Amino acid sequence: MKKSRFAALLGMMVVPAVCGAIEYKPVTHERLVSPEPENWLMAKGNYYGWNYSSLEQINTRNVRRLVPVWSYSTGVGSGHEAPALVNNGVMFVTTPYNQVLALNAKTGELIWKYKREFPEGFGALHVTSRGVALWGDKVYFANLDCVLTALDAKTGSIVWESEVCDWKEGAYITSVPHVVKGKVFIGPSGGEFGIRGNLQAFDAETGKRAWQRYSVPAPGEPGSETWPQEGRWKDAWKIGGGTMWMQGNYDPKTDLLYWGVGNGSPWFGDQRPGDNLYVASVLALNPNDGNIKGHFQYHWNDSWDWAGMNAPTLIEVERDGKKVPSLVTPQRNGYMYWLDRQDDGRIDYVRGVPYVKQNVFKSLNAEGRPTYNEQHKPGTGKQATYCPSLWGGKDWPYESYNPKTGMMYVPINDNHCMSLEGKVQERVPGQWSAGVDIPDIKLLVDKNPAWIGGIQAWDVNTGQTVWKEKYEKSWNWGSILSTGGGLIFAGGTSDRVFRAYDAKTGRQLWQFKTNSGIIAPPTSFAVDGIQYIAVTSGWGVDAAFVQGLMHDLSGWEPKQVAQGGVIWVFALQD
Template sequence: MPSPSVCRWRHLSAIACLSLALPCIASADDQLDKLSQDHNQWVIPAGNYAGQRYSGLNQITADNVKNLHVAWTMSTGSLRGHEGQPLIVGDTMYFESSFPNYVYAVSLKEPGRILWKFAPQQDKFAPSVACCDVVNRGVAYANGVIYANALDGFLYALDAKNGNVKWKVQNADPKLGQTQTMAPLVVKNVVITGVSGAEYGVHGYVTGNDAASGKQLWRAYSTGPDDQLMFDPDKTIDGATQKPVGKNSSLASWQGDQWKLGGGTTWGWYTYDPKLDLFYYGTGNPGTWNPTQRPGDNKYSMSIIARSPETGKAKWVFQMTPHDGWDYDGVNESILTDSTIDGKTVPTLTHFDRNGFAYVLDRRTGKLLSAKKYDAVVNWADHIDMATGRPVLNDAMMTKENVNVKGICPSSQGSKDQQPASYDPNTKLFYVPTNHVCMDYQAFNVKYKAGFPYVGALVNMYPADHGEVGGRFIAFDPISGQTKWEIKDRFQDWGGALTTAGGLVFYGTLTGDFRAVDIKTGKVLWHFKTPSGIIGNPITYTYDGKQYVAILSGVGGWAAIGLAENLTKATEGLGAVGATASLADYTNLGGTLLVFAID
């Protein structure tokens, strides 16, 4: 019987570890935490539980990256947007396409050889209620099992060896406007997933399923009474005030039963702190987009919540954008690091919110430590009041029913949407793909009907200052608020970032330019034109002693919804079409996996 330390070695996959020695896997989070420390693999969607998307591999460097070339490629079989990344476990790569959500296991011994393919049978209605393309953000792994969300709301547990379905469970119902696009997170033998659909009046929630059986262990909603939120009014802390939230704090912030259609969906990236035993995620916009119809702070949409993975109970909550009037979903990732605050080292959470502010919170309590703009054009609010945690609003940019408010920055896509940032522990900077886009926003009254759009706003987006720059890739210090360097791009930078110990940061553009950048200077050292635009997230790994970099190419997502669905009117696609009207001049649809190496 092998010892638990055997699990750490990359050439013994977790599948073998499971079959040989059950004591080796006391809990999924313990196993994954150890496996993720082996940078030769990539076993968690964000690289590690902290969501840093950093690799300690350094064969590919600023000096030799010019020699990077295509090692192998394969088609994903799907034309729509690919917002995820592959996983590497032992000698196998796993990834999921956009709808129809093909899941692949690919051999690294024989690159490109498909060991198995899973094609779920789905509710054909699901794509019609996916507001912002039929994207998928990747699979999760634990204990010899691949966990995959399908658009129609089913979560599948697949045997990593052969792709056989071990169990499936439905966590969302498209007939109610609910879909699933996020990558699951596995913690303590619990598979944690969220839900999409705020634009259809969905009552947002996060679900914990038993990793072995699929049984629902708990479900916690974003809005409503305390029992549905899984809040203890005397123990759950309001991060802004550092006091207990009090009884039915969410209900008190809504008018009537509007909370039942309250949005707060949970489709972004999740992170986890094993020491504190808390996982962190963000909630999305309230329903509708028309703020006049929902007076109050609309808690707890637009919030970061810390919960126990085993029980679902909330430890603390922090709301970024009370009474959202701009669709500034709070679902973006929360990256866990240690920060120096007033000379003291603090365990922090850094969150680049859609609203244009980079929040730094003490992840133990949700206390606000810093909130700085990371794009100078942000004008809906002047700053964040550090005493209250609330934005100091620019009243001229507050939307209201039947008024066309012009020149709001950022747009509803935010200064950054779901495209994940990365962190480098050497420079202690964050590398952030951003949107440099503003909007006009006219709210109107809308009625709810299950499965039908429940938006209530006409939006038109365009590059800031109506200029030629729609995206900025930046190196940013969230404590000082200083941008160390930036790369300006024609369109939004909708793909994620990867930093490496080789002194590089990788990212891709909507036009399909995959780049390696000097992490200190921002100089582009290498680039490659991929077959389609990039909204996916790069990873790196080694096999047989050689370092590889992989990326999913396949334009789409909300940024490129016009190209994905052949929309041409500027206000279509919830206003996104205007910002990328000329994207078809630079790229086309089509999902491809590309893997690069140096000889």
């Protein structure tokens, strides 16, 4: 029986898939460099990482008429962290548990669904996904269990699969893949499991691996001098962390990728004495071969789990009457940075200022290197408190840059600190080995904190904040979308509300209470001349973990925010 079915499958090879219902427009380099306003072709909307839509049909004058036009249940719980990509009326959304949905973006009808079962015994720290990448007629999805899959965009059938990492070692993938010129880039997670961080490039047509770049250099490679060369910790580089688990941004003019590098492993820097390049850094990479063309390290010898995984936003900042190619980035360590990006890949420090309460850095020198208040640096057998906590001034959610207002909108969390004491945890493949056990990670907040979550609007040219929003009794776990209609859209709070603000003033203009909390980035698109706003509501992962802590520490309600994913699509009521 098996034999005959296998023969039948072989026979199917030559049968063409007939599926003419969908007009799918192939994604090209030109389209990714200059995306049409009606489409949302990559996770952050453009290569510069702006999370901005130039559409202006929905604007400050009419946003009060915004209503949901369709919704769709994803069928799963846990944290939904993927933006809705849209190409010519076809929407792609990923969910936890290895699932991709393709929907008619106008009607909400399901076109196809892909779901991959976890292998027997599979385990991962998170089961979320941050979306798909598009190229040609394919959709690229990274499965949690370390497999990168190319799907036929029209049918959802598998075109190729490639192994990226080994989940039995503690590696897993939550990141959205990123595509530049026919290469698919993906970086595994696992910085709490002794995974040596790396980024890999795969040929978009064949799935063949083109290159792999480790963020922690091996002995003899440039940067290895910043790791222990001998003694007890000489092998620290092998388990050094620096995972590259958030997608990068790309400058098509200089052909340079900018990719963030995560925390050191284990978390305590005294187990890997040295600066530890390229942990907690941004790298400028040649996308063709993965070679490192430049770097900037936000803080040396990371000891706070302040991952530098968020790639900076590419902006031309006005300085002395000139437009200067810059990198602007609010980092998890609580500092906001302005960096210059040179054509050859060099990254030069310009300015760094704290945007939340930060008690570790005493100062930054002319190169942006901090000096530390050592009493706020935890170590092995050394308890210390520090602010912000490991969740940072901003965790992974996207900031947004709006070229019309010249402002960057940053989702932030302030007024939270942490107490940690490290220990030596022998690494066992597949087991947590961050140097501290979960029950010993102590979040510290005031008994009645005035506020924690908020939004800051920064004028990127003057370097000043223009307005601030503060959320009482909630953290902010939501990404921000800004639009040509002078609006920003944001979820992220534990009250399940999706909000629209006037981008210039910060005045709230509209809100809608969804099924669950929103931790997925909102996007905007248009079909047949109608503008839509899309966002998935599905609370979970660290937002849920911290909410439980806040209930216990400060009595915040609810202890558990309702879970279960729903895609919401909004448009103006006639």
